[in-house]
Amino acid sequence: MSISDITSISNVETSSGLLAEAVGGIATIVLAVLALSGISQQYLLPIATIVFGAALLIEGTSMATNFIHVLSADTGEAAQVGINGVSAVLLGGVTGIILGVLALVGIAPGALASAAIIVFGSALVLSSSAAASLNSIKLRAFGGGLAGPLGSIGASSAGAQVLAGVAVIVLGILALAGTGGAAAGAATAAGGSTHTVLDLVALMVSGAAILITGNGMNNAVLSAFTVPTRGMFQR
Numbered sequence: 001m002s003i004s005d006i007t008s009i010s011n012v013e014t015s016s017g018l019l020a021e022a023v024g025g026i027a028t029i030v031l032a033v034l035a036l037s038g039i040s041q042q043y044l045l046p047i048a049t050i051v052f053g054a055a056l057l058i059e060g061t062s063m064a065t066n067f068i069h070v071l072s073a074d075t076g077e078a079a080q081v082g083i084n085g086v087s088a089v090l091l092g093g094v095t096g097i098i099l100g101v102l103a104l105v106g107i108a109p110g111a112l113a114s115a116a117i118i119v120f121g122s123a124l125v126l127s128s129s130a131a132a133s134l135n136s137i138k139l140r141a142f143g144g145g146l147a148g149p150l151g152s153i154g155a156s157s158a159g160a161q162v163l164a165g166v167a168v169i170v171l172g173i174l175a176l177a178g179t180g181g182a183a184a185g186a187a188t189a190a191g192g193s194t195h196t197v198l199d200l201v202a203l204m205v206s207g208a209a210i211l212i213t214g215n216g217m218n219n220a221v222l223s224a225f226t227v228p229t230r231g232m233f234q235r
Contacts, residue, residue: 021062024055025211032203041196046104048203049116053096055210056123060089063127066134085130092123110175110195117172117202124165124209131213132158157213164209171202 028051035044064086099116103109175198 020058021055021210024051024058025207025209028052028055028207029204029211032200032207036197036200041193041200042109043104045113045196045199045203046100046109048200049100049103049113050097052120052203052206052210053093053098053100053116055093055207056089056096056120057093059127059210060086060093063089063130063134085127085133088126089123089130092119092126095119096123110193110199113199114172114176114195117175117199117206118169120206121165121168121170121172121202124161124168124206126165128158128161128165131161161209161213164205164213168202168206168209171198171205175199175202 028048031044031048031051035041035048067086096116096119099112099119103112103116175195178195
């Protein structure tokens with residue numbers, strides 16, 4: 001497969017991947033905000049968990065597809081590390097969906113939602129290496145003289161994803177332990193349990209993370225710089 005063929009495939013996937021991740025991220029944030037306002041928290045929390053699990057599954061599928069397409073251009077160690085990282089995203093998405101469904105039907109909803117939050121945070125942290133590897137491969141293939149500046153953007157995106165993942169893990173652990181600070185106590189007095197508030201905040205962070213640092217957004221940034229000079233990379 002030539003570089004121009006890979007570029008064409010990547011451009012077609014950019015809009016669909018970005019749209020799916022954006023819908024999943026925004027839907028998660030909206031559901032979490034509605035639940036924080038006191039609207040059916042017992043239902044919206046597991047539903048938001050399922051939605052983000054689906055968004056994470058889409059993210060993993062998008063990354064796996066990109067890796068398959070660029071492996072013909074790069075079969076080095078970075079590609080192998082990235083492929084191994086994608087499995088964590090897919091597993092995290094599937095696990096989150098299962099735990100969300102179980103919580104929705106009333107099986108230990110608080111504990112399972114918090115467990116799903118921890119899984120999501122772990123998936124975000126583990127997938128950062130895969131995202132960095134994928135960005136590196138795509139920049140070597142399509143970046144040309146822009147590989148340096150775009151590489152800095154990709155590294156910043158991966159770093160932000162790690163920070164978001166760590167924050168989500170911490171919030172999930174606090175929720176699972178049933179602890180919280182003064183802000184959580186005030187929210188509890190307003191009508192929401194401490195662990196629920198922490199879980200919802202963690203879901204908001206997760207939704208924002210996949211919206212801003214997801215593979216679809218990275219593809220969109222790369223396409224914005226490389227599409228105008230696509231002829232330079234054709235062989």
